[in-house]
Structure formats: structure tokens, C-alpha cells
Amino acid sequence: MTVTEFETQWSAVVAEFTLEHHAWVQKMYLKQYNWAEAYLRRTFFASMxxxxxxxxxxxxxxxxxxxxxxxxxxxxxxxxxxxxxxxxETYDEFKTKYSTPVLRTHLQSLEKHDPQLFPLRVFSNVRDKMLREGAVIEVKTVKAVDAALYTVTEFGTPTTCWIVIHNLHENNIQCSCQMMESVGLPCRHMFHVLKVEQIEKIPDNMVPRRWTKKAKEHNTCRTTIPEVDTDVSEVARFSALSAAYNKMCYNATKNVEAYENALVEINRLTLTYEQ
Structure with missing residues (x-):
């Protein structure tokens, strides 16, 4: 829903139930920028x-x-x-690394590229958008030297249109539904343009790092911990060490030799810091 559509429908509901002078309705309308999705589409909330x-x-x-x-x-x-x-979480990571999803969509080259980028749970979400691309209908196309503008609608909602812009020079795609900006995942309209343009790999701007397999990689360099309350600082250090420890354990369990070496080092460090 656009801002204009929201304002029109809000006015219609208020008029239908004669709530023009209702105190709570007036109060909520003044706060519309904080709750109405039409005003929040550009804000990233990760679907929360x-x-x-x-x-x-x-x-x-x-x-x-x-x-x-x-x-x-x-x-x-x-x-x-x-x-x-x-x-x-460990089970999901194992499935992501050692299993290959069965191809289910009509965009198989994009679907093959998808699990190379996203963990299994995110992949399922993105694949759902690929499946829903089948309902997208192209209404109008305007092409220039370095860009293409697509006007699309969907089966069942012919009066609602979205604008998808494909920057050919940067291979960058933007959609007026702004799902990429608010959720961080590509929408079905973007996949429609990829299909029309015969693009077989998902462009970089449609792959935010936070949803990829590399999201948990972090800089192993030591960071300066600010001087804060002792308890807070201890919890922060514990959380950082736990994350690093879990990653080490995950890799060490892949073979017996690595497991035994890790166990020896863990026991040695435990004795060291207990003193």
C-alpha cells in the first residue's frame, strides 16, 4: 500500500463509522508515521x-x-x-553445508545459485518468492541505454502495479514494493525481471550479507572493550568467547584427530585459567 492509498482508505473508514471527532482515532492518526506500514516501507525491520x-x-x-x-x-x-x-542452529548449519535442495521452481538456474548464497532457512523463503513470480504479469517496458523500467502487476490484482528498475550498467535492481529495503530479501517482481532479462545468477544487490552463509564470519582481531560495569563487561566477554568456542567445536568434530587435539587444548586452557 502506498501513502496515498493509506490516506484514502483511512478517510473512507473514518467517514463510514463517523469517527471524525473520536479522540483515540485522532490520536492514532497523528502517530501514523510510527505504525502505518505505508510510511515504514523504507525502514529495515528484517520482517520483525x-x-x-x-x-x-x-x-x-x-x-x-x-x-x-x-x-x-x-x-x-x-x-x-x-x-x-x-x-x-548446529543442525541447520550442517544441513546447509552438506545437503542440496531439490529444485522445485521454474527458475532453476537462479534456484541453483540460491543455496550457494543463503542458509537453508533463508533459501526456503527466497524460493517461495521465486514460486510466486509465476503470478507476476508484465504490463509495460521502457528501455534506455543503461536502464530498463518494468511496470508489472499480478494475477488477481490487475489494478495494482509495481515499478521495477534494472540498472544495466551496475546490474542493480530496485522495486517500488520496497521489500528489499524493509525485509532485506528480493521480491517476486525482481525475480520476474531476472527472468525477462535472462539473468541466471542473483545480482549482488539482492544478496544482503546478513542473510548469507558468510554472515557469522567476523573479524578475529582483538577489539578494545570499553570501560563499563564489571558485570556487563564479563557477560560481553563470555558471549564473545562462547561464539568463538562454538565455531571451533563445530570444525573440530569433523574428524577424530581434530577432535582429540581440541579436547587436549580445552583441558589445558581450563587448567590454566582455573589457577
């Missing part, structure tokens, strides 16, 4: 909603804890929940 973090965490933890648990039982159950998260 305002209550998503609270609701999803509560739903997950309710599988492990109950309100009558003693404190030591609560701590033990939280540890179980964290181990389950880490196990699931």
Missing part, C-alpha cells in the same frame, strides 16, 4: 513485528519452565533451552 520478540520468546520458554519451579530448577531448565537452541 513490534511484539514478535516477546511473544516468540515466551512461547519457546514455556516449553521448558513453569511458574512453580524452584530457582535451581529454573536455571537448569534455562540451560536446557539454550542447549536446544544451539543444537538446532
Amino acid at each position: 513485528r513490534s511484539t514478535q520478540r516477546c511473544e516468540s520468546m515466551n512461547a519457546y520458554l514455556s516449553r521448558f519452565v513453569q511458574h512453580k519451579l524452584k530457582l535451581f530448577e529454573f536455571v537448569r531448565q534455562i540451560d536446557r533451552a539454550l542447549r536446544n537452541i544451539r543444537t538446532t
Whole structure:
């Protein structure tokens, strides 16, 4: 929905229910820039909603804890929940690295390129956009020397149009639906242009690093930890070491020799820092 469409539909709803002088409706309208999706399309939220973090965490933890648990039982159950998260993440990484998805879309060259870039969960999301590309219909095309402008609609919604611009010089694609800007993933309209242009690999601007297999790679150089509260600093160091430790363990379990060497070093460092 565009800003103009939002304003038109808001006015229509207010008029239909005679809410022109309703205090709450007026108050919400003044805050439209903070909640109306039409005004937030350019803002990156990674598909998250305002209550998503609270609701999803509560739903997950309710599988492990109950309100009558003693404190030591609560701590033990939280540890179980964290181990389950880490196990699931390791399993996903294993599947991403050692499995090959079965091709399901009509854009098979793009679909083959997709798992080389994205982890399995992200790949499934992107592949869904490829499947939905089949409903996109090209209405008008205007081509220039270094750019092409496509006007597209979709089957079932002929009155709604989107503008997709393909910069031929930079191989850069932008869509007026702004899913790339707000979610960080390519939309079905972009894939339609790739199909029309016979492009068999997903352009770099459609592959944000945060969603790729390389997202967890980080600079191993030591960073300066600011002088903050001791407890906060300790938690920050623990989190950084845990992330590095998990990555080392994942690689060390690939063969027996690496596993044994890692175990020896872990025991040696443990004895060193316990002193």
C-alpha cells in the first residue's frame, strides 16, 4: 500500500463509522508515521513485528519452565533451552553445508545459485518468492541505454502495479514494493525481471550479507572493550568467547584427530585459567 492509498482508505473508514471527532482515532492518526506500514516501507525491520520478540520468546520458554519451579530448577531448565537452541542452529548449519535442495521452481538456474548464497532457512523463503513470480504479469517496458523500467502487476490484482528498475550498467535492481529495503530479501517482481532479462545468477544487490552463509564470519582481531560495569563487561566477554568456542567445536568434530587435539587444548586452557 502506498501513502496515498493509506490516506484514502483511512478517510473512507473514518467517514463510514463517523469517527471524525473520536479522540483515540485522532490520536492514532497523528502517530501514523510510527505504525502505518505505508510510511515504514523504507525502514529495515528484517520482517520483525513490534511484539514478535516477546511473544516468540515466551512461547519457546514455556516449553521448558513453569511458574512453580524452584530457582535451581529454573536455571537448569534455562540451560536446557539454550542447549536446544544451539543444537538446532548446529543442525541447520550442517544441513546447509552438506545437503542440496531439490529444485522445485521454474527458475532453476537462479534456484541453483540460491543455496550457494543463503542458509537453508533463508533459501526456503527466497524460493517461495521465486514460486510466486509465476503470478507476476508484465504490463509495460521502457528501455534506455543503461536502464530498463518494468511496470508489472499480478494475477488477481490487475489494478495494482509495481515499478521495477534494472540498472544495466551496475546490474542493480530496485522495486517500488520496497521489500528489499524493509525485509532485506528480493521480491517476486525482481525475480520476474531476472527472468525477462535472462539473468541466471542473483545480482549482488539482492544478496544482503546478513542473510548469507558468510554472515557469522567476523573479524578475529582483538577489539578494545570499553570501560563499563564489571558485570556487563564479563557477560560481553563470555558471549564473545562462547561464539568463538562454538565455531571451533563445530570444525573440530569433523574428524577424530581434530577432535582429540581440541579436547587436549580445552583441558589445558581450563587448567590454566582455573589457577
